[in-house]
Amino acid sequence: MSHQLVWFRNDLRVSDNPALFHACQQGKAVSAIYIATPQQWRKHDDADVKIDFWRRNLICLKSALAELHIELHFFQVDSYQQIPNLIETICQQWKIERLHFNHEYPINERLRDKNVIDSCRNIAVDYQNYHDQLLLPPSSVRTKTGTPFKVFTPFSKEAKQQLEQSLYLYPTPAPQNAINLAELVEEVQLNDIIWPNISQGIQRFWPAGEHHAFSRLVNFCQKTIGNYKQDRDIPSLGGTSRLSPYLASGIISVRQCWNASWQYCEPNDSVHVWQNELLWREFYKHVLIDYPYVSRHKPWKPLTEKIEWRHNEQELIAWQQGQTGFPLIDAAMRQLLARGWMHNRLRMVTAMFLSKHLLLDWRLGERWFMQHLIDGELAANNGGWQWSASTGTDSVPYFRIFNPVTQSKRFDPGGEFIRHYVPELAHLSDKEIHMPTTVNRPKGYPEPMVDLSVGRNRALATFKLLAEDL
DNA sequence: TTGCACTTGTT
């Protein structure tokens, strides 16, 4: 018997799944496992809304696999350290020949996988792993001199040259030979795991299942993407793909997205803009792999470690709760809490407000985002925050500080987005809503927590000092 | 070494 085992992690789908595909290629019985690690999730600040999304997608995955006659078994341990032992036990009791899984790139995951591989070697179990989260493998996008790209534009040019319009997608496997396995004592049911409670209201916005993800992708490419270039920056319009939660948890693959962008779209500027967004995701993942210290709470630009960020718990809380007195910021921060998601434009505006106008440590904001985003993903979240804080690769120049009121007038001109999430301001006119006057400000809505020009100049001075120190 | 190009601006 040569029993194959697929370990599912951030790839909760059966279509275009390299590990699953290869396991099924062997013509032998295939089983699948998922290992819940609640304490590790807390350590990584994984959001409740994201953990619940995993749970809902695991239900879908279990039934999708059942149709292929593959059983998905659940296990639970506290942390990654216990996984090698658990996998040893599973492999021995089920007489596994080969373990298959798709790569994850953050350092804790790499260490976990290295230890699992060492265990496999100890007990003479074969293993294979595959690249899955990236369009192009690590280290494959390099400058002429062989170094990693530090700037997005040349990175994207090189990446585009390497990418075909149609990438190979691993087909969903055919049904496999069924196998009856003894239930292991370590095994749990999905319901035995303690999951966060998430309201149906939020769940409705993010339906689970790869079929849903795929139809969202096709629908986006056939309809929404046509106006993507103009609409994507207007939070009230819903002009973005809203695929990030599905990509982050591997409910859909980035290869499927890339192919769809060529296959289902009329080629135009908007399509290229969206493809660039996929490449930004790619860029930040490569940065994380090439500069692993960014996942250890270090800025990409070492010099910026010297910045003395202010400490102010109350200001942080005001920002987190959407009580800053700046309507667009507050609307955005409340959207994050209400939906587990925030529009991309607003992620930049709120991140820059925290790191520049308030001069609070960008890592506090990064953490808050991770704790609340359904699409929270280390590389993209870290890359985005370091971009806004001017500490990252190809980040915004420190003197180009978004003005939250100007941004509000430009990207929410009719105030629709603000009215939706900050209802106490809904009655204000289009002109007043971006920055209510003292007279117009309703009771209960806070005064602006910082004078924008004071905050701006404070940030400019801080960064300028840094440059002079050099 | 030089020249070119540079996501998301603000006052």
Place this chain on the structure above:
DNA sequence: ACAAGTGCA
């Protein structure tokens, strides 16, 4: 008008 460099070929 201004902020001020920097990656890359």
